[in-house]
Amino acid sequence: MQFHKSLVYTPCIPSWASLEGVRSVHHLNVWQQSTQLTVMMVHLVTDSRTDGRAVLQAASELVSGSRYNINHATIQIEQTTAQP
Numbered sequence: 001m002q003f004h005k006s007l008v009y010t011p012c013i014p015s016w017a018s019l020e021g022v023r024s025v026h027h028l029n030v031w032q033q034s035t036q037l038t039v040m041m042v043h044l045v046t047d048s049r050t051d052g053r054a055v056l057q058a059a060s061e062l063v064s065g066s067r068y069n070i071n072h073a074t075i076q077i078e079q080t081t082a083q084p
C-alpha cells in the first residue's frame, strides 16, 4: 500500500502536547529511511520546572509503541527560561 507517511503522523501532534510538562512542539519531521526504518525528529518545549529526562523517556515510549512504531526517534528537549 502506498501512502504518505507525513499524513499518517500528523495526528501525533496532540499526543506530544498532552505529555506532562510539554508546552509546545515544533520541527516535527517523519520520514521513511528504508522499508524497514522509520525515522522521526521532533523538538519538545517544556517549562522550566519539568524534568527533561522524564519527558524524554515518556516521549520515547510514545513513539516506539504500537501506535506509531517509529524505530529511530531524535527527540530534543528545549526548556523555556520563562517562569510560569
Ligand SMILES: [Zn+2]
Binding pocket: 026, 027, 043, 078
Ligand atoms: Zn527547536
